[in-house]
Amino acid sequence: MTVTEEPQMEIGRDRRRKEDQRLITGRTRWTDNITLPGMLHLAMVRSPFAHAKIVNIDTEEAKKAPNVVTVVTGKDLGEEQGSLPNAWPITPDQVTPPHPPVAIDRATFAGEIVAVVVARSAAEARDAAELVDVDYEELPAALDLKESAEDKVLAHPDLGTNKSALWVFDSADAGTGGNVDEAIAKAREDGIVIEREYRQQRLIPAFMEPRSTVVDPTGEQITMWSATQIPHILRFLLAAVLGVSESKVRVIAPDVGGGFGGKLQTTPEEFITMVLARRLGKPVKFTETRSESMMAAHHGRDQWQKLTLSAEKDGTVTGFKVELLADLGSHVSLVGGGVPVLGAFMFNAIYKFPAYHFQVQTVLTNKAWTDAYRGAGRPEATFGIERMMTELAAGLGVDPLEIREKNWIKHEEFPFTTVAGLEYDSGNYEAATALAKEHFGYDELRAEQQRRREAKDPVQLGIGVSTFTEMCGLAPSRVLGSLDYGAGGWEHATVRMLATGKVEVITGASAHGQGHETAFSQIVADRLGVPFEDVEVLHGDTQVAPKGLDTYGSRSLVVGGEALVRAADKVIEKARPIAAHLLEASADDLEFKAGRFGVRGTDQGMAMAEVALATFAAHNLPDGVEPSLDCDATYDPVNFNYPHGTHLCAMEVDTETGAVKMRKYTCVDDIGNVINPLIVAGQVHGGLVQGIAQALWEEAVYDDSGTLVSASFVDYLVPTAADTISFDVDHTTTPSLTNTLGTKGVGEAGTIASTPAVVNAVVDAIRQFGVNDVRMPCTPERVWKAINDGGGGDGGATTEAAAPHFDDSGDTAIADGAPE
């Protein structure tokens, strides 16, 4: 026997992603690529009005159109279509309007489905949809969030109120801290009180692949393919809502082109496709257009934040009071009001606040419903606190990093129980901040900022800070239960040893671009000592991966990865007695290392692949041992997971035009041990851009009739690589103590941290002109107006109108065009 070389560990290697060739070329199974014999196609008729009574729907012309099979309305479907579920009623008395997939009497936002055409081709369905004649009686629409909170116009008149739920956390009541009103009153006497109101604008997840669903009802089981993040939750809810046995429903999320929370939903379109496929007994497909996706897939954020921070004169924070209004849109969607509640535990962030109060009033309006969007609740919270800490520093005339250091949890104080009641297991804010400052050249940039101010340079420089933490790895089931969430937060994994020595890994997480196949292969390769290439990761099909709770909330690695580790470890223990038997040694004398069971003190041993083959053959197994090495594990996390980091951003502001330009962005994230640095870099870069986009570019805008103005990528500005700079990304490593691999989530970190860093930098550049806020997105117009209005102006509203580039008012004969 030769001495085996120590193989290179897979964990920590920047492996190129296994899945990228098929994902990037698109030569794979996207839902819309699936074509089944006899398949029918759907087109949706959607309300153009934000709020309207449906007086009559005339479907006769549409039914006569070529190859139309049927046209159905909400009335036709009646009870059969069920009511879309809300999985998280945040209070027992939450007001939750019924949510039929196809509206029956009333359309409640512009884009809501009022009728469905079924035809033999997608084009014929679309053509016929134009022929459906809907007689609407327009109703007053609840559009403005603040006005809607005052019930001036009702989104659902029969409910009598727009107020859905008021959710409150108070540290004095919870016993986790003092009384915030007392802290604020005292600070008004002898300290400092910062009071601000911030707007979290409405955002559109804008995933690359529009949503698509195919349902095949022709077998014993009904199979649904859907571009979803949550095949398992979808299967459960389809069964629960439609009264079909769960065992008769198979949901497959094939390759899914992005989600960002936007596919964490059970959609009307999925329910409609299912119901019609069952009715007609034929496979049915619906694929939305980009316009439909913008208008009717769920939106994100949309809050008003009223924030009050009290501190002593030396900058020691004494209390923080958070009062939110959150726009639910027309219905309480799957997670719905739970999104702002996820922020409740994060407004106190990395700080030791003695008193804290959080409340959110969720409000129904006549707009597209809102739900999870990358970060879900935590970006809103991080923005609020990181803007406020910067304002406190400005109020006291000290450096924004200094005020943070004064209030943050010191690294020797972990584990630390926060005023919001969470126990942070680990962290080192000092180390991340020191490294970030060094990379960034903090002192040099501050000096340049001073020079530009003194020289009255038309281009001013601002420096923004964001020292964030977040809770991810959703979630300990007991905690979810205490918050009245309708499910648990565990994850499941199976490791199957094939006879050829290959390994099949089944995970209940459902990747939609994250790179699970690569990262999970690395984990299993190390754990079982098999080659990276020999591991196959299977997911996203409830028949292949029967148990799981899917992918969102930066949970796949820290919860799903832990389940995987535990399943792999069980495989080793299951293989041990078999190996011992075959080696004629005692199991206690075996040592498993680098994929091989070795007999201690000898050169005898056996590779895992050999044990797998021997188990498959089952010719010579110990008595009473089953011929299988396969193992399952279901892991329920004991705690959340707390990545943190220090983000520093330098922005140049052209004071003549208000244009902003990023000069430098440094982030040092502590995400614990890293499985694949390349995937982590991708998550950080993408996350940063998404957060920066909230700060500078993206906003879903409705006009005063409730029409979505930013309804295409002409007006909803998603950035490209041309709009961003090269980021300076580094890490400190404080391993998490709550999972075996010491990892923390990274999927949302960049998005959560970057938004306030950018806005803080913009405000820092122009604070000298009397500005203390610029409303997001910080458009050049808003920045310029803030500079010129002075006196704390935030730049205010923009004109709620889109540029009509695709208007067709031109001469018939000269149509073309190729502007942009």
Added chain:
Amino acid sequence: MIPAQFDYLAPTTVEDALVALAEHGDDAKIIAGGQSLLPVLRMRLNAPEFVIDLGRIESLRGVTEDGDALVIGAMTTHSDVGTNPLVAEHAALITKAVEHLADAQVRHRGTFGGALAHADPAGDLGAPVLALDAEFVITGSGGERRVSAADFFEDFMTTAIGDDEILTSVRIPKHTGWGAHYEKFVRVAHQWPIVAVAATVRAEGGTIAEARIGLTNMGSTPLRATTVEQALVGQPATDEAVRRAAESAAEGTNPPSDLNGDADYRRHLATVLTRRAVLAAAGA
């Protein structure tokens, strides 16, 4: 995003295209590069019965010289215009404007004539051709006629091209040796300009001898900043002098208000961008 059904015609000569146009009239739309028409069709904002594709008419492509003018075929792609050495030498302002027009994919499909015929006031080509005093060659069954740029753009997305006519080429008077700059103000790179200023300047030893300035998205058509042009004549190409002249850049404009800025903000931008464009064009 499926358009309504239409019949597709692909004539290979201008004559055949005109016959098709005469035959189908109001039921037909011409497609050049399709970068605006296809979104219109796919969003079902229009549903013509016939689409007449000019893409196979070879004679409409390319850039040639004709005495004191360059002739740009209507079907020449932005990419071909942008990389053409004759254009760079004699009409540098167009080269500069095309450089930042949309993105590479659009520049390879979209056409010079198509964009101008579409006449979106936020399009990047209107202001430069207006500033360069271009002539539009429009062909109908009765033959060719020429229309000055000043008369070509009639209103929002409306031009002097008749129902039975086709824009076949654009003649650009040579501005050899003139400095040029296109100052485009956007929030993200692939956006239509919020405001843009096309400036071309003939300088004589640090003094501005002649200046031509076109404004993008400052009204329902591309506009000329004639007051600024006149004020610049004889001025030194210095920040101070150009700043003073550029103050009247928004005079007589009627810019739109939308998500990217209201009309007053656009008027302000026009003055700043005009100064920057002129200074850059003058090499200052």
